[in-house]
Amino acid sequence: MVVYRDGAEGLEAEQLVGFFVGWRASPSPERHLEALRGSDHVVLALDDARGSVVGFVTAVSDGVLAAYVPLLEVRPEYQGRGIGSELMRRLLARLEGLYMVDLACDEPLVPFYERLGFRRGVAMAVRDPDALAGETGGPGREPG
Ligand SMILES: CC(C)(COP(=O)(O)OP(=O)(O)OC[C@H]1O[C@@H](n2cnc3c(N)ncnc32)[C@H](O)[C@@H]1OP(=O)(O)O)[C@@H](O)C(=O)NCCC(=O)NCCS
Incomplete structure (x- = not known):
């Protein structure tokens, strides 16, 4: 069964395998855990049988x-x-009351986010491949 929880407290890197699919270089589970801990809000879905x-x-x-x-x-x-x-x-329930909640996505995902209440906008982005230098990964798409 899939269960949901807020926050990364008590989470271990070993529980974070199989993400960043298709990234040219993907953050390790340890770096992923750091990113979760450094975020203001985190929601996780866990397979409770596997943890x-x-x-x-x-x-x-x-x-x-x-x-x-x-x-x-x-x-x-x-x-x-x-x-x-x-x-x-x-x-979004956690962020209720804020004036703006923004994200950037690829074109095919626009309907997915529209169903969740987002409206199309224009995003500008800077990506630094050096920030992922040394991470593992293979040929794939640029990080989103
Ligand atoms: C986008 C993502 C988080 C959706 O998660 P999910 O659990 O499959 O989403 P849901 O089951 O709630 O909704 C599924 C719907 O999302 C839409 N969707 C998901 N991925 C899509 C894609 N790559 N292109 C177009 N639509 C997509 C479809 O409408 C899909 O419906 P379907 O299963 O009937 O075809 C997941 O596909 C994912 O992790 N993708 C790779 C990472 C990514 O692109 N993240 C978003 C960065 S902005």
Whole structure:
């Protein structure tokens, strides 16, 4: 059964295997854990039989007006079961009251986010491949 929880407290890197699919260089589970701990908001989906994380979403926020959602991912074998939508709904509930909640996504995901209440906008981005230097990974898409 998939269960949801807020926050990364007590989480171990070993529970974070199988993410960043398709990234040219993917952060290690240890770096992933650091990123979760450094986020203002984290919602996790766990397979309670295995104890492993199967999906996560993060937000960074000023706590007053704005939040940005940098990462949402569900492990491929768990996709298409409503987990990504549920993670985002739970995150949005935590962010209720803020003026702006922003994210950037690829074109095919626009309908997914529209169903969750987001409206299309224009995003600008800077990506630094050197920040992922030394991480493992193979040929794939640029990080989102
Ligand atoms: C996007 C993502 C988080 C959705 O998680 P999920 O648990 O599969 O989502 P849900 O089951 O709630 O919703 C599934 C719906 O999302 C949409 N969707 C998911 N991935 C999609 C994609 N790559 N292209 C287009 N639509 C997609 C589809 O409408 C899908 O419906 P379907 O299963 O009937 O085809 C997941 O596909 C994922 O981790 N993708 C890789 C990482 C990523 O792209 N993250 C978003 C960065 S902005």
